[in-house]
Amino acid sequence: MHNSSRVEGEPYPTLMADKGFQGFPSLAFMDEHGEVLASDPERSVAGFAEMLRLAEQYVDLRNRVQAGDDSATNALFMTELALNKLDHDQAAERFASLNEFSIEQELQVEAHLLRLAVDEQLLAAKRAGRKKSFARAEAIYREIIAQDPKHWQAWSLLGAVLLTSKQYDAAIEVNQELANQKSPEQGNACYAVACAYALKADKDRAFDWLHRSIAAGYVNAPWVERDPDLQSLHGDPRFSDVIEAMSKLMKMGK
Numbered sequence: 001m002h003n004s005s006r007v008e009g010e011p012y013p014t015l016m017a018d019k020g021f022q023g024f025p026s027l028a029f030m031d032e033h034g035e036v037l038a039s040d041p042e043r044s045v046a047g048f049a050e051m052l053r054l055a056e057q058y059v060d061l062r063n064r065v066q067a068g069d070d071s072a073t074n075a076l077f078m079t080e081l082a083l084n085k086l087d088h089d090q091a092a093e094r095f096a097s098l099n100e101f102s103i104e105q106e107l108q109v110e111a112h113l114l115r116l117a118v119d120e121q122l123l124a125a126k127r128a129g130r131k132k133s134f135a136r137a138e139a140i141y142r143e144i145i146a147q148d149p150k151h152w153q154a155w156s157l158l159g160a161v162l163l164t165s166k167q168y169d170a171a172i173e174v175n176q177e178l179a180n181q182k183s184p185e186q187g188n189a190c191y192a193v194a195c196a197y198a199l200k201a202d203k204d205r206a207f208d209w210l211h212r213s214i215a216a217g218y219v220n221a222p223w224v225e226r227d228p229d230l231q232s233l234h235g236d237p238r239f240s241d242v243i244e245a246m247s248k249l250m251k252m253g254k
Contacts, residue, residue: 029055037083054083074098078105081112088116118144118151125157134165152183159192163229168196179216187218195229206230207238214245221246 029037029052037055061076077094080086086094095109125140141158144151155178162171171192178189190213197206210224221243224230233239 031059051083054079058083058085074101074105078108081109086116088113088120091116118148118154122154122157125161129157129161129164134161137161138165150181150183152178152181152185155181155183156185156188156192159189163192163196163199166199168200171196179212187213187216190216191218191224195227198230198232201232203233203236203238206233207236207242210242211245214242214249219246219249221250 031037037058058076058079061072061079064072065076077098080094081091091109091113095113101109121140121144125137125144128134128137128140138158138161141154141161144154145158148154155174159171159175159178162168162174175189175192175196179186179193183189190209194206194209194213197203197209224246225243230239
């Protein structure tokens with residue numbers, strides 16, 4: 001169900017918040033008892049359909065196992081993994097207690113356990129960052145990158161932590177590396193480099209990287225206009241040119 005406290009007459013306005021969801025929009029499939037069966041699918045018709053299929057499959061397999069059908073145990077476990085219903089320790093414990101998996105299934109489980117471990121590392125790093133424990137957050141992000149050099153989110157978050165903790169040269173190095181790898185974060189990385197140079201009062205390099213960010217698809221003109229990291233660029237005619245270029249691309253839907 002898709003629940004919002006802004007819907008007039010909604011009988012359960014706090015249901016999603018009660019289930020731990022934050023912000024709008026949030027989407028979850030629940031059963032009649034309020035158990036969250038699946039949540040946050042890929043936001044497309046195909047994504048919703050697949051998540052609904054998995055939720056229905058989970059209910060069927062769960063009922064079979066509860067009725068004593070041991071042949072459904074492994075399939076239930078695999079479905080729970082697909083629905084992200086287990087944390088790393090729960091999944092590892094369940095996996096160790098089961099047997100008769102195919103080699104392909106074992107590889108799928110191992111890959112999922114690795115993703116869960118990294119996700120928990122990311123969460124720990126984000127919590128450290130919120131508490132301004134920047135050294136701890138930096139260490140965790142660097143550990144994740146050492147394990148997976150193409151974990152673009154960890155690269156991006158590492159760059160953000162370095163920028164926030166005023167390690168501008170290190171932030172530039174990390175974000176330039178991310179930009180050079182032509183990752184999905186390329187536009188954000190170029191923009192982060194521009195911010196670091198602006199904070200160092202190196203206007204020429206800041207504008208150079210702002211234009212690179214535009215070329216890489218970063219065109220959030222409203223934010224750029226008010227981003228405090230770029231305060232040193234205000235008043236320079238080149239700043240107006242950047243805003244104009246981004247605004248035109250936004251209107252074109254690029």
